[in-house]
Amino acid sequence: MLVSKGIFQMNCVLLILSTSRTSQNAIEYAVGLAKKEKAKLVVLYIIETELTNEVFDKFTDIGFIGDKPSSELAEAIMKEYRQRGYEEMGKVQIRAMEENVDFDAVTTQGDFVEKAIEVIERYKIDTAVAIKRKRSAFLKYFSKSVVDELVEQAPCKVEVFEE
Amino acid sequence: MNVEIDRRPIWIIVISKGLRPLFFLGLGLLFLYLINLPTPEGLTIQGQRAISLFVVCMILWVTGMLPLAITSLFAIVTVPLLGILDRKETYALFGNEAVFFILGAFIIAGAVMHSGLSSRIALAIMNRFGSTQTGLLASIYLLAASLSFFMSEHAVAAMLFPIVLEIAKGLNLRPGKSSYGKALFLSLAWGCVIGGVATFLGGARVPLAVGMLKEATGVNIDFFEYMVVVFPTVLILLLIGYLGVTKFFPSEIEDMHLAKMLFDRKMKEIGKIAYMEYSVGIVMAITIFFWMFFGAWLGIANIAIVSVVGLFVLKLVRWKDIEEYVNWGIILMYGGAITLGTAMERSGAAAWIANTVISDWASSPYAIIAVFSLLTILLTEGMSNAAVIAILLPVGIGMAGKFNIEPKIITYAIAVPAGLAFCFPMSTPANAIAVSSGYVTTRDMAKAGAVMMLLAWIVFNLVARFYWPMVGIKV
Numbered sequence: 277m278l279v280s281k282g283i284f285q286m287n288c289v290l291l292i293l294s295t296s297r298t299s300q301n302a303i304e305y306a307v308g309l310a311k312k313e314k315a316k317l318v319v320l321y322i323i324e325t326e327l328t329n330e331v332f333d334k335f336t337d338i339g340f341i342g343d344k345p346s347s348e349l350a351e352a353i354m355k356e357y358r359q360r361g362y363e364e365m366g367k368v369q370i371r372a373m374e375e376n377v378d379f380d381a382v383t384t385q386g387d388f389v390e391k392a393i394e395v396i397e398r399y400k401i402d403t404a405v406a407i408k409r410k411r412s413a414f415l416k417y418f419s420k421s422v423v424d425e426l427v428e429q430a431p432c433k434v435e436v437f438e439e
Numbered sequence: 440m441n442v443e444i445d446r447r448p449i450w451i452i453v454i455s456k457g458l459r460p461l462f463f464l465g466l467g468l469l470f471l472y473l474i475n476l477p478t479p480e481g482l483t484i485q486g487q488r489a490i491s492l493f494v495v496c497m498i499l500w501v502t503g504m505l506p507l508a509i510t511s512l513f514a515i516v517t518v519p520l521l522g523i524l525d526r527k528e529t530y531a532l533f534g535n536e537a538v539f540f541i542l543g544a545f546i547i548a549g550a551v552m553h554s555g556l557s558s559r560i561a562l563a564i565m566n567r568f569g570s571t572q573t574g575l576l577a578s579i580y581l582l583a584a585s586l587s588f589f590m591s592e593h594a595v596a597a598m599l600f601p602i603v604l605e606i607a608k609g610l611n612l613r614p615g616k617s618s619y620g621k622a623l624f625l626s627l628a629w630g631c632v633i634g635g636v637a638t639f640l641g642g643a644r645v646p647l648a649v650g651m652l653k654e655a656t657g658v659n660i661d662f663f664e665y666m667v668v669v670f671p672t673v674l675i676l677l678l679i680g681y682l683g684v685t686k687f688f689p690s691e692i693e694d695m696h697l698a699k700m701l702f703d704r705k706m707k708e709i710g711k712i713a714y715m716e717y718s719v720g721i722v723m724a725i726t727i728f729f730w731m732f733f734g735a736w737l738g739i740a741n742i743a744i745v746s747v748v749g750l751f752v753l754k755l756v757r758w759k760d761i762e763e764y765v766n767w768g769i770i771l772m773y774g775g776a777i778t779l780g781t782a783m784e785r786s787g788a789a790a791w792i793a794n795t796v797i798s799d800w801a802s803s804p805y806a807i808i809a810v811f812s813l814l815t816i817l818l819t820e821g822m823s824n825a826a827v828i829a830i831l832l833p834v835g836i837g838m839a840g841k842f843n844i845e846p847k848i849i850t851y852a853i854a855v856p857a858g859l860a861f862c863f864p865m866s867t868p869a870n871a872i873a874v875s876s877g878y879v880t881t882r883d884m885a886k887a888g889a890v891m892m893l894l895a896w897i898v899f900n901l902v903a904r905f906y907w908p909m910v911g912i913k914v
Contacts, residue, residue, distance in 0.1 A: 292441070295877065296615075296877070311787050312483060314730055327864075327874065327875045330864070330865075330871060331868065331871045331872060331875045334865070334868045334871050335593065335766070335868050336766070336768070337503070337507055337823075338507060338769065338772075338823040338824075338825070338867075339488070339593045339766055339769070339868045340545060340548075340591035340592075340593045340638065340642065340643060340766055340769060341548075341549075341552075341591065341593050341594045341597055341764060341765070341766055342549065342762065342763050342764045342765045342766050342767075343763055343766075345552060345594065345597045345763075345764060346597070347592075348597075349597045349600060349601075350598065352601045352604065352877075355477075355556060355743055356604055356608075356876075356877075357877075360614065393813075402521075402624070406731035428655070
């Protein structure tokens, strides 16, 4: 974290996207923030594997087809998720280039909070921008969103967009 | 070494680590408690033990704490250990005709998938009818349904998914946002679900139910008879489903030339039909013909296994290919379910439950059909449809005995709704696939699926009331 002449200056802004969490508003905000603060923009894209695993497990447990078609199906889903990730990153990169913002991209898969914190620590992020899915009051009452967990655990400020 | 730190609050960690042992300890204690209760009047000691085992298996199937197949294996070994049936009889039940029919049908479906015939048929039909947005939607929906008449709905969903995904991408539909994208994937899922109940081949649940019925009562339902009884329900549901999908998710696109280009490219890629595809198709067609018209005489399992031998004689598949295309574990599930169902029936447990626990609310045969079909359609949304049959059918057959209803009727009332899971990704793999595309959200599926589930239940009961008597099923 850089501090010059008593004024806080950002070093790195992190934009966290994932398979089910993307938002044009969040992208615009993160690019704008990085430009305003003359910070580097790091984009983390997390490929969510829970759903793919769930589909594969379902086929293994109750499905009527064997390992080969189940694995091919899981691969097809993962390939699609990766492709979407590259497309999203491409969009952010174009916006960053248009605004003359220094840009870095990380693609990973696994646990949302764990991976986000890993990148926050590695890049010494000052502000992270995350997207939270709108959830029903019932779900909010009974379970915590992973983005809420990230806000609690992250060693930096996390700005949340709810979409 | 990479050390993973569990960052969750300590109380969550303690609960999550301790929950599983506590669950099994509790289940064991419950089993001991049930088995040591004084035997109620009218129930034999074997019946009491069968009910105790049934409760444990039911909890395991509902919670999914063990794989379904392992719960079934547990049931198979526990039945003779508790003296409910003798060992010879118990293990003989695993060699039930239904289990071998399921085995044969899975192998034939595996051969069809392996040959590429099913993908070719799918592409050819989409290429022919997919030039307009309604044509494409209808062709995906009807393809999923009609292919599920002949092979397992799960195999159909897995086979069609990559094609539908490419179409959605080719049309630049936005995941989670595009209404047409939602319609495409919901059509795929619902087509498979509705088509899957039309014959014995759409899912193994129907042969399972028929096998349980035969073991318990000696009554059989043959391939053709089942189709005649169930087909009107399927046709009406297909119509309602299509109208529902187009109503819930109207198309926002006009230009379909990108999809047409995709089909042209795909058709060129797969080239001309090969000898293997022809031959597998002919074997499949002959097998279905025999199942339909000679099934009762020759036995559906015999026909299935002879066809499998034929595939190998003609060198159309190798064992290695078949091994990869069949889920062998699930066959254990079916064997175990038949064993447990028979144990419930032969020990008198099913009849005792029907007489003492649930007979009060049953005012008429139609009320019984309505309640069992409702219970089934609700349960199947949250658990494996085969497990629903394994749980409800023994009790249902017991009820049929008490009210002098043909046990076939109860079998239909459970076997058919057990396949109609529309609401959640966890209900059936076809739904899970649709949601995994990212185009349909769980919320979309739950909203539209709840309406569809209710309509399916109403249609099933109306067909039972007005159509079944016309084909000789007297309620």
